[in-house]
Each structure stands twice: as C-alpha cells, then as structure tokens.
Amino acid sequence: AQSVTQPDIHITVSEGASLELRCNYSYGATPYLFWYVQSPGQGLQLLLKYFSGDTLVQGIKGFEAEFKRSQSSFNLRKPSVHWSDAAEYFCAVGASRDDKIIFGKGTRLHILP
Amino acid sequence: SQTIHQWPATLVQPVGSPLSLECTVEGTSNPNLYWYRQAAGRGLQLLFYSVGIGQISSEVPQNLSASRPQDRQFILSSKKLLLSDSGFYLCAWRSSQAFFGQGTRLTVV
Numbered sequence: 001a002q003s004v005t006q007p008d009i010h011i012t013v014s015e016g017a018s019l020e021l022r023c024n025y026s027y028g029a030t031p032y033l034f035w036y037v038q039s040p041g042q043g044l045q046l047l048l049k050y051f052s053g054d055t056l057v058q059g060i061k062g063f064e065a066e067f068k069r070s071q072s073s074f075n076l077r078k079p080s081v082h083w084s085d086a087a088e089y090f091c092a093v094g095a096s097r098d099d100k101i102i103f104g105k106g107t108r109l110h111i112l113p
Numbered sequence: 114s115q116t117i118h119q120w121p122a123t124l125v126q127p128v129g130s131p132l133s134l135e136c137t138v139e140g141t142s143n144p145n146l147y148w149y150r151q152a153a154g155r156g157l158q159l160l161f162y163s164v165g166i167g168q169i170s171s172e173v174p175q176n177l178s179a180s181r182p183q184d185r186q187f188i189l190s191s192k193k194l195l196l197s198d199s200g201f202y203l204c205a206w207r208s209s210q211a212f213f214g215q216g217t218r219l220t221v222v
Binding site: 009046100104106 | 147149156157158159162165172203205207213214216218
C-alpha cells in the first residue's frame with residue numbers, strides 16, 4: 001500500500017526567501033504524485049501533479065516540484081515566498097489515475113515579514 | 114464544469130446523537146467519491162471511498178459509515194457520535210486529480 005511522509009510539521013521562512021518542503025513516498029511502481037495547499041478553514045487546492053514524463057513539474061502560484069525516483073521524493077519548491085503563501089501544504093500519492101489518494105500529515109508554512 | 118457541494122459547513126452535535134453529512138457532485142458521471150477526515154496533527158485520513166452506486170470501501174474501522182444511494186451522492190453517517198468524531202470532514206471526487214468540497218467542521222460536545 002502506498003504511504004506519504006512529510007517530515008516537517010512546521011516551517012518558518014522570511015518573505016522573499018526560497019522554500020523547499022519535503023515529501024517522501026512509498027509505493028512499488030511509478031506513483032501519481034500531488035501537492036495541495038489548504039488555507040485556514042478552507043478546502044484543498046491542487047498546486048501541481050506528476051504522472052509521467054518530465055520529472056520537474058511546474059504548478060500554480062510559482063511552485064514547482066521535482067520527482068526523484070531514486071530517493072522516493074517529490075519535494076515542493078518556490079524561489080521567493082510571499083506572505084500569502086502561509087498555509088498548510090499536503091503531499092499525496094495515488095496508485096493510478098482512478099485509485100484512492102493518500103495524503104501526508106501536512107506541513108504548515110509560516111512567513112516572517 | 115464539475116462542482117462538488119458539501120453541507121452543512123459547520124455542525125455542533127451532542128455525544129450519542131446521529132450524524133448525516135451529504136456530498137453531491139455535478140457535471141460528471143460515475144465519479145470515484147471519497148470521504149476524508151482532518152484532525153489536528155493527523156493530516157487527511159481517508160475514511161471511505163466509492164467507485165459506484167452501493168459500492169463502499171472502508172479504510173479504517175470506526176464509528177462511521179458511508180452510503181452511495183445515487184451516482185453523484187455520497188453520505189457519511191453515524192448512529193451515535195463520539196467525542197473523537199470531531200474534526201473537519203472533506204468530500205472529494207476524482208478524475209486525474211482529486212477535487213474537494215469546502216468541508217464540514219463537526220464538533221461533538
């Protein structure tokens with residue numbers, strides 16, 4: 001069965017600094033990988049997804065993620081964060097296009113002015 | 114376009130009372146439907162998923178049940194709520210990605 005680990009529960013960065021959120025997954029075959037963002041009290045919005053092809057994936061709001069099979073990782077990055085990026089971020093994995101999606105426990109991002 | 118409706122947005126229920134949360138999807142047919150619960154520090158836990166009418170898979174043993182009486186309707190229920198059932202419940206449907214409703218904040222008192 002697939003699983004996802006987000007090792008950082010909280011991360012604090014200064015506005016304008018670069019960001020990397022870590023995600024490791026466990027799955028025997030090529031997974032379907034996702035990053036979602038959740039603002040307080042809201043539902044989840046998809047930032048980006050990886051199914052196949054180019055391992056560097058571009059998403060919305062200036063985010064990107066890189067799939068590294070050798071490290072079973074799918075880390076999320078942004079070159080320069082904005083105060084509006086403060087939210088909770090979830091990495092997720094699915095076994096196929098239609099299978100259930102399993103989420104990590106999330107990383108809460110705090111932005112210092 | 115596809116939309117997902119989930120209600121109510123907030124709910125306060127006493128321990129031992131029944132529960133019914135409803136989720137409906139528009140603009141698609143035969144969707145895969147999911148119920149997740151989000152509790153503090155535990156991320157999103159998959160509770161149930163359904164690939165068709167009357168087909169329910171349970172991911173974790175618990176006090177809750179799910180039903181899918183119609184193609185685009187997914188209901189989360191409980192006969193007697195526990196304090197531990199408090200949390201933020203999210204309904205989702207999936208094509209290539211998962212689309213989420215706005216969630217229901219359930220507080221059991």
